[in-house]
Amino acid sequence: MSDLAAAVPARMSRQSPTTESRFTRGVLIGVAIFFLGLFLLFPLLVVFVEALRGGIGAYFAALKEPDTVSAIRLTLLVAAIAVPANLLFGLAASWAIAKYEFRGKALLITLIDLPFSVSPVISGLIYVILFGAQGYFGAWLQSYGIQIVFAVPGIVLATIFVTFPFVARELIPLMQEQGTQDEEAAISLGAGGFQTFWRVTLPNVKWGLMYGVLLCNARAMGEFGAVSVVSGHIRGQTNTMPLHIEILYNDYQWAAAFAVASLLALLALVTLIIKTILEWRFGEELASAGRQGDIR
Amino acid sequence: MNALARYRVETDRIEADVAAVTPRVSGRLRGDPMNVTVQDLVKTFGETAALYGVSLDIRGGELIALLGPSGSGKTTLLRLIAGLDFPTSGRILFGDEDASTKSVKDRNVGFVFQHYALFRHMTVFDNIAFGLRVRPRSQRPSEAIIRERVLTLLDLVQLPGLDRRYPSQLSGGQRQRVALARALAIEPRVLLLDEPFGALDAKVRKELRRWLREIHDHTGHTTVFVTHDQEEALELADRVVVMNQGCIEQVGSADDIYDRPATPFVFDFIGDSSALPVEVRSGQVYLDGRPIGIDAGGEPEGPATLFFRPGHVQFVNDDSGGIAGIVSGSRRVGDIRRVELEAGLVRHRFEIDVPADSQAPKAGRIAVKPTAWRLFPKDE
Numbered sequence: 001m002s003d004l005a006a007a008v009p010a011r012m013s014r015q016s017p018t019t020e021s022r023f024t025r026g027v028l029i030g031v032a033i034f035f036l037g038l039f040l041l042f043p044l045l046v047v048f049v050e051a052l053r054g055g056i057g058a059y060f061a062a063l064k065e066p067d068t069v070s071a072i073r074l075t076l077l078v079a080a081i082a083v084p085a086n087l088l089f090g091l092a093a094s095w096a097i098a099k100y101e102f103r104g105k106a107l108l109i110t111l112i113d114l115p116f117s118v119s120p121v122i123s124g125l126i127y128v129i130l131f132g133a134q135g136y137f138g139a140w141l142q143s144y145g146i147q148i149v150f151a152v153p154g155i156v157l158a159t160i161f162v163t164f165p166f167v168a169r170e171l172i173p174l175m176q177e178q179g180t181q182d183e184e185a186a187i188s189l190g191a192g193g194f195q196t197f198w199r200v201t202l203p204n205v206k207w208g209l210m211y212g213v214l215l216c217n218a219r220a221m222g223e224f225g226a227v228s229v230v231s232g233h234i235r236g237q238t239n240t241m242p243l244h245i246e247i248l249y250n251d252y253q254w255a256a257a258f259a260v261a262s263l264l265a266l267l268a269l270v271t272l273i274i275k276t277i278l279e280w281r282f283g284e285e286l287a288s289a290g291r292q293g294d295i296r
Numbered sequence: 297m298n299a300l301a302r303y304r305v306e307t308d309r310i311e312a313d314v315a316a317v318t319p320r321v322s323g324r325l326r327g328d329p330m331n332v333t334v335q336d337l338v339k340t341f342g343e344t345a346a347l348y349g350v351s352l353d354i355r356g357g358e359l360i361a362l363l364g365p366s367g368s369g370k371t372t373l374l375r376l377i378a379g380l381d382f383p384t385s386g387r388i389l390f391g392d393e394d395a396s397t398k399s400v401k402d403r404n405v406g407f408v409f410q411h412y413a414l415f416r417h418m419t420v421f422d423n424i425a426f427g428l429r430v431r432p433r434s435q436r437p438s439e440a441i442i443r444e445r446v447l448t449l450l451d452l453v454q455l456p457g458l459d460r461r462y463p464s465q466l467s468g469g470q471r472q473r474v475a476l477a478r479a480l481a482i483e484p485r486v487l488l489l490d491e492p493f494g495a496l497d498a499k500v501r502k503e504l505r506r507w508l509r510e511i512h513d514h515t516g517h518t519t520v521f522v523t524h525d526q527e528e529a530l531e532l533a534d535r536v537v538v539m540n541q542g543c544i545e546q547v548g549s550a551d552d553i554y555d556r557p558a559t560p561f562v563f564d565f566i567g568d569s570s571a572l573p574v575e576v577r578s579g580q581v582y583l584d585g586r587p588i589g590i591d592a593g594g595e596p597e598g599p600a601t602l603f604f605r606p607g608h609v610q611f612v613n614d615d616s617g618g619i620a621g622i623v624s625g626s627r628r629v630g631d632i633r634r635v636e637l638e639a640g641l642v643r644h645r646f647e648i649d650v651p652a653d654s655q656a657p658k659a660g661r662i663a664v665k666p667t668a669w670r671l672f673p674k675d676e
Contacts, residue, residue, distance in 0.1 A: 184380055185413035188400045189427035189482055199430070203417040 047265050050258035062256035063263070070236045071244035071260070074152065078227075078240060079220040082159040086216050090167025091209070095201070098175030099183065109172070115164045123161045124229025127154050150232030155240065158226040163216045170212030174205050211278050218271040222264060329356030330391055330485040330518050332377060337386035339372055346372040348542045349386070354520060359512050361529035362522045364539035365565070370522045371490055373539070377520065378488050379403045390485060403486075406479030406517070410491040412471045414463040420474050421446055421459035427482035449477040452511065469500040476508075480515065487512075489521035493528065505532055526566050530554065538562050560672045563603040570646035572619070572639065574602045576671065584640035589617030589665055599674040604666035606634055606649040611664055618665040621646065628652060637662060 020028075052059055062068065093112060097105060115123060129135050131148035141148060148154045182204060186196040202209075224242040231238045239247065241264055248257035332354040339347040347369045354360055362370035375381045377388060379400035387396045395403055415423050424446045428437055437445070450456050453473035463471055472492065479487060492508065493501040509532055512519050523529050529536045530550040538545045538553060538561075545565075546558040557563035564571065575582045576597050581590040583602075589612070590602070612618040621637030624645075628634075632649045639646060648664055 181409050181411065181413040182415060184400070185407070185409060185415075185478075186426070186430075188378060188380065188405060188407040189430065189478065190401055190404070191426070191430040192401065195430045199426070200415055203415075206417075 044265060047258055047261050050254065051262035053258075054255045058255055059259050059262075062253075062259040065256065067236045067239065068244060068248075068256065068260055071239045071241050072263070074155070074237075074239065075221050075241040077152070078156050078159050079217055081156050082163055082220045083213060083217050085160050086163050086167050087209070087213055089164070090171055090212060090216075093168045094171035094175050094205075095197075097172050098178075099180050112165050112168050112172075115162055120162055120223065120225025121229055124158050124226035126161070127157050127230050131157075149230050150234070150238060152238065154230035155227050155238060158230045159220050159223055162223050162226045163219045166216035166219065167209065167212035170208050170215070171205055174208040175201075178204055207278060207281075211275065214271055214274055214278070218268060221267055329358075329516055331356045331389075332486055332518060332520070333387075333389040334373070334377065335387040335389070337373065337376060337388070338384045339369075339376060339381065340384045346542055347376070347383075350539075350542070350544055352537060352544065352547065354518060356518050357516050359509070359519045359532065359534045360521075361533035361536045362520065362539060363524070363526060363529040363536050365524060367541070368539040369542040370524075370537075370539045372542075374488055374490055374520060374522050377486070378405050378407050380407070404482065404484055406476075406482060406484030406487045408472075408475045408479050408487075408489040408492055410494055412463075412475040412495075414471055414474060414478070416463050418462075419459065420450070420455070420461050420463070420466070423463070423474055424449055424459075424478045424481050426478065445481065446477075449481055452480070452514070453477045454507070467500075468496050469504055472496065472504060476511070480517075484517065487515075487517040487519040489519070491523060492521055493523075493525075501528070508532065530566075538565065540565070557603070557670065560601055560603065563670060563672075567605060568634075568647065569603050569605050572602045572644050572646055573674075574600055574671070576600050576673075581671065583619060583644075584642070586640075587617055588619050590669065592671060595671045596673055600671045601674060602666075602669055602671055604669040606647045607632070608668040609648045609664040609666050611662065613663065618663040619646070620661060620663040622661055635662070637664075 019025075054062075063072075093108065096102070097109060128149050130137055131141060131154065132138050133142065133149075135149070138149075146153075148157070182200050183196050186200045191199065221240075222242060223240075224246075227240055228243055228246075231240070231243055233239060233243060233247065235244075235247065241260055245257050245260045245264070248254075248260065334350060334352040334354075337347050337350045338345070350369070350373060352373075362373060364370045372381065376383050379395070379398060379402075383396065387394055389395065390403070400407070415426065418426070425442050428442045428445065431437075446459065447456070450459055453476055455470060455473050455477070458466070458470065458474075463474065466474065472495075476489075476492075489508075493504055496504065505528060508521075521533075530553065533550070535547060535549055536553050537547050540561045546553060546562045548556070548558075553562065553566055557566060560571070563569050572583055574588070576592045576595050576599075578597075579592050580587045581592050581600075581602060582588070592600075619639050621639040624636050624638050626633055626635040629649075631652055633652045633654065635648050635650055637646055637648065638644065648662075
């Protein structure tokens, strides 16, 4: 008995093959935390410190400035159009890809990823080339008095392009994994197409869908490159929050720039928190989507 | 083990309740038995054919099993009857009515999926009520009637009190019961089950088998189920349809299938059997040029395959014909001992059964003569 007791701790103290020594572990964790702090946390902290440098009053005054209000409004408007548009597209695309077999399916999946592989500048440029004054449809649009580039429609289009994949990429693996049995069951019980979608398909993917919408929204509000190309930077008219921050910064209005920046940073934090809650509560359901490669 | 124990206790406890409600249930749920006729059904998926011209008459109120190995087309046939797939050619009749072009939505069939396909975000109650709630407003019963019906069905499937649970909180056997209740809720004309017990462990499977038979006898639905488990098919079904490679090999009762297999495949697939390549010459059966003392009956001359079951043999004196083999091994199978033998120069393997308490022959020569057998002429 005592022999056994002596033998067991000796064996237990041996490390598992994948565990390094205490020192190595400490160094690795330390390096990770150091870099995380230096490159992520510190800048984020600076944003809030700089924003509040002039005091709370100055902070809110900067946010109430008309051009800033207009930028916030435009950003919300763009997100309010782009996110539902991509929600609809994402649902349709993932439904089609997961539940049906058709020619060109692989091509469609590849195309959905295109916005991730293309530089945002190019995404913006496409619309200038298409709809700009010298573009393919420029003259035709002008004859009807429709302005797309350097106006809100262009910003919306560029944002939709850039945020295209978020919802679809989240839902495709989820729906593929779930297969069509639930839908078949619903139809065999007499449900119509819409009833099946509304009562069975949608509830089955709702958390994945929310996750995708969340990421889509964060990107829609934060997009700079593509929007910058098509916006024209007209103050109070075509400036979104990220563009407005750049302008304020270039004008040496540091406090105002950081005040607006703090709003965007806050949005990022809220997104992160909701994302974490979703992952924590519905991790299993989201796992299949995450496995395919977290897009961000 | 724990879940099973709990499941059994639950079953025992509610058995009495069920007995009390059963008459009421049967009166309410009993539908008019519907004949289903399948005519020359062909189904191809791209280049590959899954069914080659299958015809079958299913009588109203019958419990029928589609039995076959995987890839035999049994699930395809079931899905065609349900309307979850459409045939390449051929017809399906429900009663006298041609259902071939109707979608599954309009066929009014109860389909139980192999993995149940319960709606995971709905409670047991909502799952069962689903088929009633999605009806057009004019045919939709009131919530009160839906509620009564769902609770009645929960009694019928012996799951009273579980209406607020979610599918993830149920055991496999309970999910299966909910799936069946959900299918029965729409008052289907035909009940179709795809491998209904495939995902359950052996013990629960046996209990549910008996229970499904009872439900069927109560409700009187025409019921078709798919299985690859011959024991399940033979025990449960009124008639068994043995399928192989997209064709029906034989349709018949358990006795027909077991005692009078129509084809070599059925003989081989159902139960245990040995097959020996023999030759029919002038009314006698020869193995490796030796007569084995079996009368060929009316079988045509030429090469043939002799089938017999391990239990259907008697020992004979080696010199007086019979199939002589050298013992190559033996093993205990349930109540009997199965002895493996090798016959003739090319060592054809065959098996015979001896009583378990008899000394297992370790080696040596044994000669046997089948007491019941079938000869099938070689195809070529």
